[in-house]
Amino acid sequence: MPRSTATRHRQPGSLRRVTKKARGKEYQRWQWRTHRQTDTGWTTVDVELGEHLEGMRTLTLIALGELSAPLLTERYVGFYLRELDCLPAFTGRPEGAKQDAAWWVEIPSKADQPVRLRFRSLSRQTDFRRARKNIAELEASATAVWRDLSKDPIVELGRFQWLESEAQKEIDKIEEQLQTLRKKRRSGDLNQRDFEADERSCYLRLEGWETMQSTVRSRWDELLQEMLTALPRTRRDELKPRIVMLAERLQSDSKQLRKWHDDHWDDNTLRW
Known part of the structure; x- marks a missing residue:
């Protein structure tokens, strides 16, 4: 398995947390979204993963080769990084956007090893040491997800x-x-x-x-x-x-x- 999800070309797919309603009740589900080109243009494909990301549906789709455990783990990290103001880093830079920092995920070669998050300040103005607690918590959470997703x-x-x-x-x-x-x-x-x-x-x-x-x-x-x-x-x-x-x-x-x-x-x- 790759040791890092950092590549020159960002792999397609985004991990989402969507809210649905049924019988007057709201519930949240994980969803994997990709875009595919068809004869009539681009179409959005959403794959429902369930209440828990590491549920049996996700594990089965990974085992069948339709989803990637390293990629899901990386997107899981990105999903929660967006909610942390103290960690403004992101991977990829939209046209015209200013990027002061970057992050990437190091996926271990074995499931019993921890996931590591790496950060780099491009302008040297962002001090990630202030976010050590948040980083440690996210690494622990990502490691638990990675180990569960590695079960085949x-x-x-x-x-x-x-x-x-x-x-x-x-x-x-x-x-x-x-x-x-x-x-x-x-x-x-x-x-x-x-x-x-x-x-x-x-x-x-x-x-x-x-x-x-x-x-x-x-x-x-x-x-x-x-x-x-x-x-x-x-x-x-x-x-x-x-x-x-x-x-x-x-x-x-x-x-x-x-x-x-x-x-x-x-x-x-x-x-x-």
């Missing part, structure tokens, strides 16, 4: 599929062990008492893996449904196959498989 629900779906396949591998091993035990009993290499004890142990382990497999299947279904419910109704049928395909594609990603293995297998024990 499609990767989580893929993880559940991987866990299910790992459970199936163990189930297959146990079933092979049961077949071996039965052959040994028939050939007389294993007495009835030892056979029953070993068979009981196998069935207990088998039950545990089958329960685990059933649980992760249910979690997969629940997460997929949560993602689809968060999306606009008009796009659910369109996006469901894409979500499932991307989750399945992770099963052939050697780097991701290795990470899941390192995260969950410890001393021949699967922790999930």
Whole structure:
């Protein structure tokens, strides 16, 4: 991921907080606005993100590549900077406008690292040290948003599929062990008492893996449904196959498989 959102050409899109009314009540929602050129001219496209910026709809659209977590974090910072008179900096300069200061966001390479805000006074008349408290608070808020936006629900779906396949591998091993035990009993290499004890142990382990497999299947279904419910109704049928395909594609990603293995297998024990 980029370490900074500062670029020569400012990326398109603005983050807005809009007030809506329904049944006599007002409520606020985050909205992502872009402008696209069509055959009839420029058109404004507003994507509703929900009450919370880091909600499931936003996370799903980021996972699908339709939104950018670094860009949303940068726009989130800009949204609140406009409300702080002590921080007059802004990025970009409209024609004829005077810019005395500039700011940019440094996005960390890892989600567990903090977001940093950088400021520069172009005229050397703005002293940002007076706003240290506001800057620290905004950095903390932006870091929390960045960490939440970095969560990928499609990767989580893929993880559940991987866990299910790992459970199936163990189930297959146990079933092979049961077949071996039965052959040994028939050939007389294993007495009835030892056979029953070993068979009981196998069935207990088998039950545990089958329960685990059933649980992760249910979690997969629940997460997929949560993602689809968060999306606009008009796009659910369109996006469901894409979500499932991307989750399945992770099963052939050697780097991701290795990470899941390192995260969950410890001393021949699967922790999930």
